[in-house]
Every structure is written in C-alpha cells, then in structure tokens.
Amino acid sequence: MALMDKHKVKRQRLDRICEGIRPPILNGPMHPRPLVALLDGRDCTIEMPILKDVATVAFCDAQSTQEIHEKETADTSLCLILNLYRRVTWMHQALREGTRASSVEQIREVAGDAARIRGETLGIIGLGRVGQAVALRAKAFGFGVIFYDPYLPDGVERSLGLQRMATLQDLLIHSDCVSLHCSLNEHNHHLINDFTIKQMRQGAFLVNSARGGLVDEKALAQALKEGRIRGAALDVHETEPFSFSQGPLKDAPNLICTPHTSWYSEQASIEAREEAAREVRRAITGRIPDSLKNCVNKEYLVAASQWPSMEVATVHPELNIASAYR
Amino acid sequence: MALMDKHKVKRQRLDRICEGIRPPILNGPMHPRPLVALLDGRDCTVEMPVLKDVATVAFCDAQSTQEIHEKVLNEAVGALMYHTITLSRDDLDKFKGLRIIVRIGSGFDNVDIKAAAELGIAVCNVPATSVEETADTSMCLILNLYRRVTWMHQAMREGTRASSVEQIREVASGAARIRGETLGIIGLGRVGQAVALRAKAFGFSVIFYDPYLPDGVERSLGLQRMATLQDLLIHSDCVSLHCSLNEHNHHLINDFTIKQMRQGAFLVNTARGGLVDEKALAQALKEGRIRGAALDVHETEPFSFSQGPLKDAPNLICTPHTSWYSEQASLEAREEAAREVRRAITGRIPDSLKNCVNKEYLMATPQWPGVDHGAVHSEHNGAAAYRFPTGLVGVTAGGLTGAGAAVEGIVAGNLAMAHGIAPMSRPPHTPSPGQPSKAETDRDMPTDQ
Numbered sequence: 001m002a003l004m005d006k007h008k009v010k011r012q013r014l015d016r017i018c019e020g021i022r023p024p025i026l027n028g029p030m031h032p033r034p035l036v037a038l039l040d041g042r043d044c045t046i047e048m049p050i051l052k053d054v055a056t057v058a059f060c061d062a063q064s065t066q067e068i069h070e071k072e073t074a075d076t077s078l079c080l081i082l083n084l085y086r087r088v089t090w091m092h093q094a095l096r097e098g099t100r101a102s103s104v105e106q107i108r109e110v111a112g113d114a115a116r117i118r119g120e121t122l123g124i125i126g127l128g129r130v131g132q133a134v135a136l137r138a139k140a141f142g143f144g145v146i147f148y149d150p151y152l153p154d155g156v157e158r159s160l161g162l163q164r165m166a167t168l169q170d171l172l173i174h175s176d177c178v179s180l181h182c183s184l185n186e187h188n189h190h191l192i193n194d195f196t197i198k199q200m201r202q203g204a205f206l207v208n209s210a211r212g213g214l215v216d217e218k219a220l221a222q223a224l225k226e227g228r229i230r231g232a233a234l235d236v237h238e239t240e241p242f243s244f245s246q247g248p249l250k251d252a253p254n255l256i257c258t259p260h261t262s263w264y265s266e267q268a269s270i271e272a273r274e275e276a277a278r279e280v281r282r283a284i285t286g287r288i289p290d291s292l293k294n295c296v297n298k299e300y301l302v303a304a305s306q307w308p309s310m311e312v313a314t315v316h317p318e319l320n321i322a323s324a325y326r
Numbered sequence: 327m328a329l330m331d332k333h334k335v336k337r338q339r340l341d342r343i344c345e346g347i348r349p350p351i352l353n354g355p356m357h358p359r360p361l362v363a364l365l366d367g368r369d370c371t372v373e374m375p376v377l378k379d380v381a382t383v384a385f386c387d388a389q390s391t392q393e394i395h396e397k398v399l400n401e402a403v404g405a406l407m408y409h410t411i412t413l414s415r416d417d418l419d420k421f422k423g424l425r426i427i428v429r430i431g432s433g434f435d436n437v438d439i440k441a442a443a444e445l446g447i448a449v450c451n452v453p454a455t456s457v458e459e460t461a462d463t464s465m466c467l468i469l470n471l472y473r474r475v476t477w478m479h480q481a482m483r484e485g486t487r488a489s490s491v492e493q494i495r496e497v498a499s500g501a502a503r504i505r506g507e508t509l510g511i512i513g514l515g516r517v518g519q520a521v522a523l524r525a526k527a528f529g530f531s532v533i534f535y536d537p538y539l540p541d542g543v544e545r546s547l548g549l550q551r552m553a554t555l556q557d558l559l560i561h562s563d564c565v566s567l568h569c570s571l572n573e574h575n576h577h578l579i580n581d582f583t584i585k586q587m588r589q590g591a592f593l594v595n596t597a598r599g600g601l602v603d604e605k606a607l608a609q610a611l612k613e614g615r616i617r618g619a620a621l622d623v624h625e626t627e628p629f630s631f632s633q634g635p636l637k638d639a640p641n642l643i644c645t646p647h648t649s650w651y652s653e654q655a656s657l658e659a660r661e662e663a664a665r666e667v668r669r670a671i672t673g674r675i676p677d678s679l680k681n682c683v684n685k686e687y688l689m690a691t692p693q694w695p696g697v698d699h700g701a702v703h704s705e706h707n708g709a710a711a712y713r714f715p716t717g718l719v720g721v722t723a724g725g726l727t728g729a730g731a732a733v734e735g736i737v738a739g740n741l742a743m744a745h746g747i748a749p750m751s752r753p754p755h756t757p758s759p760g761q762p763s764k765a766e767t768d769r770d771m772p773t774d775q
Contacts, residue, residue, distance in 0.1 A: 043492060075504050075528060076473045082466035086459075089476045091645040093483070100628045101646040102389070104367050104408040108651060116652040117462050140527035141462055233475075241487045258478040259488040261498035268503055269495060 027287045036280050046270055047277035054284050069268035074133030076262035077179055077209045080233035081122070081138070084177065084205045087114045089256050113230065118142030123175025125168070125191070126182025126210065127152055134179060135162055146174055149182070169199050177205040184211035194219040203230040209262040212237040217248040224252040231255070235262040352446060352688065353674050356425070360403035362667055365394065366411035372657055373406065376664035380671050391417040404667045406430055407437075409647070410627075415441035426670035426679075430663040431650060432456065434683055435571040435598060443687030448675045450666045450682050454516065455658040456650035461520030463649035464566055464596045467620035468509070468525070471564065471592045474501045476643050500617070505529030510562025512555070512578070513569025513597065514539055521566060522549055533561055536569070556586050564592040571598035581606040590617040596649040599624040604635040611639040618642070622649040 036051060038044055038059040051057050083089040091110055101107045122138045124131045124147040135145045139161075146163040148171040149156075157164040165171040168191070172178065178200065182188065192206065193216040200206075206229055208215055217238050223229040231254040239247055242257055249255060282291045289295040362377055364370050364385040377383050381404065388394045389411055399420050405427045407413070413427070415438050427437060429451040439449045470476045478497055488494045509525045511518045511534040522532045526548075533550045535558040536543075544551040552558040555578070559565065565587065569575065579593065580603040587593075593616055595602055604625050610616040618641040626634055629644055636642060669678040676682040676689070 071505055071529070072473075072501075072503060075469060076475065078528070079466065079469035079473045079475045082462060082469060083475060086463045086466045086649075088463065088466045088470060088643070088645055089479050091648060092476050092643050093480060095629065095644050095646060096480070096631055098630070098632070099646070100630055101648075102628045103387070103410055105369060106628075107646060107648055108656065110646055111648040111651040114459075114648065114651050114653075116459060116654045118458055137527045140524045141465070142458065241489045241493075242482065243485070243487055244482055245485070256475070256479050257482050258475055259482060259486070259494060259497055261474075261478060261488075261494055261501065264494060264498040265501050265503040 030284065034284055036284070046273040047280075050274060050277040051281055051284075054281055069263045069265070069272055070129040070133055072265045072268045073130045073209055073262045074137060076235065076258075077130070077134050077181070077207060078137050080207045080209065080235065080256060080258075080262075081177060081179065081205070082141075083256055084207070084231045084233055085115050085117050085120075087111060090254075120144070120176040121146060121174055123147065123165075123171045123178045124162075125149070125171065125178065125180050127156060127162075128181060128183075130209075131181035132160060134181060135160060143177075146171060168196065172196060172199040173201070175204060176201060177207065179207040180210040180214050182210055182214070184213045189213050190216040190219075192216060192220065194222070197223045197228065200229065202228060205230055206232040207234075208232075209235040212240065221248045221250075221252040224249075224254055229254075233257075236260055352425075352448075352676075356403060356671065360671055361398065361401045362404035362406065362671075363394075363398045363402045365405050365407040367406075367408060372660040373664040373667075376661060377668055380668060391420050394420075404428070404670060406663055406667065409433060409436055412436045413442075414438050418442055418445055418447065421445075421447075425675060426450065426667060428452070428663045428666045428670075430659050433570055433598060435600070439684035440687050443684045443691055446688075446691070448670065448679060448682050448688055449684045450663075450670075450679055452659045452662045452666070453681055455662060456652075456655045457516045457520055459652045459655045460517045460596055460649045461524060463622065463645075464517070464521050464568070464594060465524045467594050467596065467622070467643060467645075467649075468564060468566065468592070469504075469528075470643055471594070471618045471620055472502050472504050472507075474498060477641075507531070507563040508533060508561055510534065510552075510558045510565045511549075512536070512558065512565065512567050514543065514549075515568060515570075517596075518568035519547065521568060522547060530564075533558060555583065559583060559586040560588070562591060563588060564594065566594040567597040567601050569597055569601070571600045576600050577603040579603060579607065581609075584610045584615065587616065589615060592617055593619040593621075595620075596622040599627065608635045608637075608639040611636075611641055616641075620644075623647055 034055050036047075036055040036057050038047065038057070044057050044059050048057055090112075094110055099110060101110045118141070120143055122135075122143040122145050124135055124145065127135065127147045127149040131147065131149070135147065138145050144163070146165050147157070148165045148168050165174065178192075180192070182191075191214045192208075197219055206215075206220070212234075215234070215238070220229065220232060224232060232252075233256040234242075234249075235258045237247070237249075237257070237260075240260055242259060244250065244255075244257065249257075279293055282293065285291075289298045289301055292298075295301070360381050362373075362381040362383050364373065364383070365388055366386070368385050368387045370383050370385050374383055384398065384402075386394050386398055391399070391411075391413070400422045402421060403423055403425050405421075405424060407427065408430055413436065418424070418438060418441050424445075424447050427442060427447055427449045429437065429449070432451055432453040434449060434451050437449055442449050481497060486497060488497045505528070507530055509522075509530040509532050511522055511532060514522065514534045514536040518534065518536070522534065525532050531550070533552050534544070535552045535555050543549075552561065565579075567579070569578075578601045579595075584606055593602075593607070599621075602621070602625070607616065607619060611619060619639075620643040621629075621636075622645045624634070624636075624644070624647075627647055629646060631637070631642075631644065636644075666680060669680065672678075676685045679685075682688070
C-alpha cells in the first residue's frame with residue numbers, strides 16, 4: 001500500500017514536471033556555477049566579490065521591491081514626525097519661495113501650527129524592529145508612546161515601558177500622531193481608509209515609512225483638505241515613483257513626501273547588499289533553508305511535502321531530469 | 327565726619343542731577359499706574375489680564391527706538407520686548423523713567439544690560455518656556471541634515487522622480503547613518519542638555535564644550551567634555567550651537583575655526599546668528615568642507631535666500647527664527663514676562679524679580695554709599711520730582727488717554743528728540759549690542775564717577 005502511494009505521488013510529480021511545473025525540491029543538485037540575478041537594479045559591484053567564485057552574477061534592472069534597514073528608517077520616521085510638529089520642511093520651503101518674517105507676529109504666522117511635543121501621544125502601528133526603535137527615540141522627546149500589534153506576544157510592552165492597545169480603533173482614538181511600521185500583507189491593505197481615518201483624532205498627524213498600500217490615498221487627500229488630518233508625511237505611496245503632480249494626493253495640503261528613501265544611507269545600502277549576497281552564497285553552497293539566515297517562507301517551504309518519507313539519496317538520480325529542466 | 331561725608335555725597339548727587347544725569351535709584355517712588363510698553367510687537371492680549379490692575383499697557387510695534395513715541399520714552403516704567411529690536415546704551419538713554427525691561431524669551435544679547443544697570447534699569451528674561459521646543463527643532467534640523475528629508479521633499483516638489491534603486495540612491499545621496507556619529511554641542515545650558523539627551527537616543531556620541539560650567543556636569547549626564555573649542559571641533563561630525571551671544575563669542579564659527587572642523591561636517595545653529603560668520607560658512611559650503619548647514623538664526627534677520635552672503639550657498643536649510651515657537655510656549659513666555667513686570671511694579675527691584683540678568687551690575691552700581699536705604703527715600707523727594715524732565719508734567723492721575731482696561735497703541739512717526747539731557751560721560755564700557763564689537767580685555771565693573 002505504502003509503495004503504491006509512493007509511486008502515485010512520484011507519478012503526480014513527474015506529470016507536473018512534464019507540464020512544466022517546477023516541483024519544490026530542496027537541496028537538489030545544482031549547476032556548478034548557478035546563475036544569480038539582481039532583479040530590479042543594475043549595480044552588482046558589492047555582490048560580485050562575495051559570489052563570483054560560486055556563481056554567475058547578472059542584473060535585470062526590472063521594477064520591483066525594496067528592503068528596509070531598521071535604524072535608518074527609524075531615524076527618518078522621527079525626522080518626518082518632527083517635521084510635522086516643528087514644521088521645518090514647510091518653513092524652509094516658504095523661505096525658498098520668498099516669505100520674510102520680520103516681526104514676532106509674522107514669525108508666529110509662518111510657524112503656524114508648530115506644536116509642543118511633550119505630552120503628545122504617538123501611536124505606533126506595528127512594533128517590529130523599526131517600530132521599537134521609533135518608540136524609544138520618541139520617548140526622548142516627551143511623547144507618550146502607545147502601540148498596536150496583533151502579532152506580538154504578551155509582555156513586550158512591559159520590557160520597553162510602552163502602552164499596548166488591544167485594537168486598532170483604540171490606538172487611533174488615543175493618538176495625536178499615528179506612525180505605520182507594519183509590513184503589508186493580505187489583511188491590511190488600506191488599513192488607513194475613510195472609516196479608520198474617522199476614528200482618528202481631529203487634527204491628528206499621519207506618518208508612513210512602511211508601505212504605500214497601507215493607506216488609501218483618496219481618503220487621506222480628503223481628510224487633509226478638510227483638516228481632519230492636520231498633516232501627513234509619507235515616504236511610501238500607492239504608486240511609486242511618487243509625483244506631486246499626479247495621483248489622488250495631487251492637491252492635498254500639508255503634505256511632506258520623500259521618494260522611498262527612509263531606508264537609505266550609504267552604509268546601510270552597502271551592508272544590505274553584502275548581506276544579501278552572503279545569503280545567496282549560503283543558499284548555493286549550503287542547504288536550503290537550514291543554511292539560510294533570513295528565510296521568510298521557511299514554514300511554507302518545509303510544509304510543502306515533497307517525497308514523504310523518502311531519503312534524500314534516492315531522490316537524486318530521479319531528479320536529473322528536473323535539474324536539467326531547471 | 328560721617329555726616330559731612332553724607333552731605334558731600336548728596337551735593338555731588340544734586341550736582342549731577344542738575345547736569346541732567348539720572349541717578350540710578352532702585353525702588354524709588356513710582357506712579358500709581360505706571361506705563362508698561364511692548365516695544366516691538368502689537369499684541370498685548372496675553373499680557374493685559376496680568377497687568378491691567380497695576381499698570382497701563384501700550385504697544386509700540388517699533389523696530390528701533392526711532393520709531394518709539396516720545397510719550398513712551400518719557401513715561402514708560404516697564405518695557406516688554408522680543409528679539410527684533412535692539413537697545414544699545416544710546417537707545418536706553420532715550421528712556422527717562424524706565425526701571426524694568428523684560429525680554430519675552432531667553433536671549434538678551436540685543437540689550438546692553440550693563441548700560442541698563444548703570445541707568446538703574448533691571449533687565450529680565452524668560453529662560454525656560456521654549457527649552458524643549460528649541461531642542462526638538464534642533465534635533466529636527468540635525469535629522470534633516472542626516473536623512474535629507476527637507477531637501478528630498480523640495481526635489482519632489484520640483485518634479486524629480488526616482489523609479490529605480492539607483493535613482494533613489496542618487497536623490498538620497500549623502501544621506502548618512504547616525505549611529506556612531508559624534509555630535510558636538512557648544513554650550514551645555516538648558517537647551518544644550520535637552521539636545522544631548524535626545525541625540526543619545528539616536529545613537530549619537532555626544533561631546534560638549536562649555537567654559538562656564540563647573541566640573542562634573544558631564545558625569546551626571548554621561549557626556550564627554552572637551553577642554554577647548556578646538557578639541558570639540560576636531561572630534562565632531564556634527565556641530566550644534568546652543569550658547570548665548572556675548573562680547574566674547576561673536577563669529578565663534580569663522581574661517582579659522584571652520585578649518586578645524588572635520589571635512590564634510592554638519593553645522594546647526596538655533597542660538598544666535600552672530601555666532602557664525604556667514605561669509606566663511608558660505609565659502610565652506612561651496613567647497614564642500616562643510617557638507618550641510620541648518621540655520622534658524624542669521625546675522626541679518628529677517629533672513630532671505632535671495633540676499634546676503636549665503637545667497638548662493640548649497641546644502642542649506644533655513645527657518646525664520648522659529649525654533650522657539652509653539653503656541654503654548656509663546657503663551658507661557660508672555661504670561662511669565664507680564665508677571666515679572668508685575669513683580670517689579672508691586673515689589674522690590676531686584677529682590678522680587680525671578681530672572682533678573684543684570685542683578686550683579688545693578689547692585690554693584692553704588693548709589694548712596696554707606697547711606698541707610700530708609701533715609702535715602704526722604705532725601706530723594708527732590709530727585710523723584712526731577713525724574714521727569716522740566717517741561718513734561720508728571721503723569722496725571724487719570725493716566726494716559728484711553729487708559730484703564732484699554733490698550734493704547736502708540737506708534738510714532740518721525741520724532742525730534744527734544745529733551746535737554748546732555749550726553750553722559752561714562753567709564754570705558756563693553757560695546758553695546760548693534761555696534762561693532764572689539765575684544766575687551768579689561769573687565770572692570772562700570773562705576774559712577
């Protein structure tokens with residue numbers, strides 16, 4: 001019985017191979033000099049030294065995703081928050097456009113809504129590494145920091161001295177400034193939308209250095225125009241590259257935008273590229289996913305059963321077809 | 327013998343009075359409803375409730391003493407002011423009855439406090455209300471230099487698009503990692519300390535230079551103290567100024583000291599424009615010796631990008647002297663300033679004052695050496711009557727027209743200063759604000775002759 005089942009699975013597999021569907025085979029044989037491709041960039045100078053003896057490195061320069069380096073992103077997030085409260089970016093812009101402020105009354109006018117920070121509440125959505133870094137920096141300015149994160153286990157808040165909110169609504173109701181630091185997944189597209197914006201405080205601030213898809217820009221534009229949101233600072237947008245002259249935010253006031261650069265610093269960029277190349281090297285020279293340091297789909301990989309209760313050694317000879325297909 | 331000396335002093339005093347030299351008389355009699363004037367603003371709505379039962383409040387909206395109405399110059403007992411007007415020795419001489427000046431803010435480099443003391447005028451400030459606002463803005467400027475948000479936003483406004491990673495790196499080029507950088511703070515007062523503690527949260531190593539602080543402050547806060555300015559400049563990746571402006575540190579940041587800074591360092595100034603030589607800074611920015619500068623204060627204010635030595639300098643972030651401002655800070659400062667004026671009017675100068683900045687000079691100015699203060703009063707009736715120049719009747723019981731709860735705006739046109747006070751001869755003194763300064767090696771206390 002067991003042998004018949006085994007053959008049935010194998011037949012299904014070979015059928016799929018012939019249909020052109022690549023089976024998930026971990027640690028199968030690999031080309032001695034496999035091809036590693038940089039998908040959405042052109043510059044491989046950092047990766048080359050790490051990989052050149054085990055792989056061929058190529059670039060595709062297609063359009064796709066970025067990665068985040070946590071400290072840079074946290075520092076930029078604080079910069080965005082401070083620019084909303086202290087209005088430096090807008091005032092610099094006003095000066096560039098020729099505004100002059102001679103008397104104190106004129107100074108007060110240019111400075112507009114510049115607000116005191118101590119006593120304000122910063123609401124962090126997503127208390128991962130970036131969220132935590134932002135929380136600790138914000139405390140130094142006198143922010144009361146609260147967070148919402150449905151994925152974290154109990155007690156994290158006690159380590160850091162933050163207040164945890166049980167629901168998104170609770171967080172929105174109690175925050176003077178909301179900052180997004182969660183990843184985008186199938187559950188939280190347009191997390192910030194017309195309905196949730198109406199749960200926010202009148203005149204609250206919004207900061208997003210996470211993912212554009214978390215925010216419904218049409219709803220945000222409307223809220224900015226009506227003053228329900230006093231100001232927004234966005235490093236990421238629904239459509240990138242962002243342009244002030246296009247899209248739903250085109251005529252929205254009180255906006256600060258940067259072109260998805262919160263992660264970037266020269267050092268972070270180099271480090272990230274080196275680490276990525278090293279991870280590819282580990283994949284090529286070691287075992288997947290055991291040798292990998294930051295495999296994000298490990299649980300799904302291992303669960304997809306391949307040759308149940310078959311040894312790896314017996315798998316190999318049957319896979320020559322597969323490897324050639326590779 | 328003592329009696330003869332007393333009479334001799336009195337005679338000298340009366341002689342000087344007749345010569346037109348106003349003696350500094352602290353706590354002499356005052357009009358029951360003295361005039362208090364806001365010199366360089368229009369809005370007294372916050373100050374009124376605090377003062378209206380003890381004073382008449384007026385505003386001048388002047389940018390110099392030339393624009394102040396003669397009535398105010400003659401009658402004002404108290405003055406409130408911001409940073410947009412300068413009171414040099416000559417300016418202070420124009421006031422006939424002034425006893426108290428309160429700066430609505432912390433810096434008082436725009437007032438010659440020593441000259442004021444010689445004239446019997448106490449000068450106070452409001453040092454605490456904008457400490458965190460200034461520190462928060464300073465951190466914001468520092469972060470804008472490192473993370474380049476302001477410049478990138480500007481680029482976006484101007485139409486730049488960044489699609490690929492390489493384009494993003496290009497737009498963000500220069501954006502630097504903060505952890506491990508050294509922030510050098512010049513002046514570790516209230517604001518300097520607040521900045522130091524915030525900067526530590528970002529991973530900055532913080533060093534400071536402050537020649538006025540006693541030993542050991544650095545140990546309380548976990549900062550490293552540098553013995554000289556040069557030491558600080560050599561070791562800093564970002565230099566931030568948080569000291570007040572005085573006669574010793576004009577153009578502290580100049581061609582020579584900039585050359586002691588690290589190649590590609592950042593500079594931040596939320597203190598006073600006079601601390602930085604803008605010509606030298608512009609040159610350093612153009613040559614890249616300074617990678618970027620963020621300035622809330624400038625040598626000439628109001629600042630304009632289209633004028634002055636910084637006109638064509640790259641990598642500049644500027645704001646119009648707003649780092650102190652939040653609505654709460656502004657209200658608190660104005661209330662506190664009004665309360666200080668009230669303390670001066672209803673109490674004793676300088677004992678009742680909370681933040682008198684020229685107290686030592688006031689007390690040092692000898693008035694009636696060895697004379698009992700109680701005895702002074704009765705002998706002063708002549709002097710008190712003199713207090714207002716002949717030709718001007720003392721303020722009437724009804725006070726000024728429209729007095730009482732009403733605020734009167736006294737805005738002057740061109741005024742001929744027509745009172746016969748002869749210029750006083752003074753001992754050598756430090757330069758007044760607004761005048762070119764020279765280094766003073768001789769730091770004697772000014773004394774009456």
